[in-house]
Amino acid sequence: MTRIVVLISGGGSNLQSLLDQCQTGSLDADIVAVISNRPDAFGLSRARQAGVKALTLDHTGYANRAAFDAALAELIEAQQPDLIVLAGFMRILTDDFVRRFPGKMINIHPSLLPRYPGLNTHQRALDAGDSQAGATVHFVTAELDGGPPIAQVEVPISDQDDAESLARKVLAQEHRLYPTVVDWFVKGRLRLDANQVLLDDQPLPKGGRLLDTASL
Known part of the structure; x- marks a missing residue:
C-alpha cells in the first residue's frame, strides 16, 4: 500500500x-x-x-x-x-x-498556475478582472509554485465575489481535485520523468489536465 x-x-x-x-x-x-x-x-x-x-x-x-x-x-x-x-x-x-x-512530492495551489504564484491569489485574480479562478496540483520543484502542473480545475468568478467568497469556492474544489490526483499516483498512473508529467504513460499538456468539476 x-x-x-x-x-x-x-x-x-x-x-x-x-x-x-x-x-x-x-x-x-x-x-x-x-x-x-x-x-x-x-x-x-x-x-x-x-x-x-x-x-x-x-x-x-x-x-x-x-x-x-x-x-x-x-x-x-x-x-x-x-x-x-x-x-x-x-x-x-x-x-x-x-x-x-524527486518525483515524490506534490502541492496544491489556489490559482490557475502559472498565474498568481505565491500569496493573495484570490484578490489578485479579482483585481485583474479574471472570469475564472481555480486550483492547480503540481509536482514540487525548487521554483516556488513552478513545478510541472498535473491537473487544474476552474472556478467561475461572479460579480458578487470578494476574496473571501472566492477562496471558499476554490477550496471546495481543492477538496475534490487533490484526492483525484493522489489516487492517480497511488494507482501507478502518474509519474514525473525528466520534468515531464506522464499520466498513463502519456505526456500531459504544459498546463496539466484541466478537469471538469462534474468529473471530480
Whole structure:
C-alpha cells in the first residue's frame, strides 16, 4: 500500500479530504504521518482523531531555512513515504530538500498556475478582472509554485465575489481535485520523468489536465 506523508501548517482541510477518502477506501493508501512546522496547527488534531501519527517540527527552533529543511527531510525519510503531499505547508523549500525527493512530492495551489504564484491569489485574480479562478496540483520543484502542473480545475468568478467568497469556492474544489490526483499516483498512473508529467504513460499538456468539476 502506498505510504503518504502530509505536510501542513494550518487547518488541514485538504488533509481531511484525504483522510476521509482513505477511511472510506476510495483512496487505497496509508497516511503514515502528518508533519507540521507549527505546533498549534489544527490539522494535527485532525490527524490524531483519524489515528494517524501527528508530528511537529517547529521551524522557529532552527537557525536558518537550510537547517530546518535538513531536519525535516530526515524526519520524512524516517517514515519511508512513497509520496509527500503538501497541504497548506507554508514554507519555501530549499533546493537541497527538493532534490532529496524527486518525483515524490506534490502541492496544491489556489490559482490557475502559472498565474498568481505565491500569496493573495484570490484578490489578485479579482483585481485583474479574471472570469475564472481555480486550483492547480503540481509536482514540487525548487521554483516556488513552478513545478510541472498535473491537473487544474476552474472556478467561475461572479460579480458578487470578494476574496473571501472566492477562496471558499476554490477550496471546495481543492477538496475534490487533490484526492483525484493522489489516487492517480497511488494507482501507478502518474509519474514525473525528466520534468515531464506522464499520466498513463502519456505526456500531459504544459498546463496539466484541466478537469471538469462534474468529473471530480
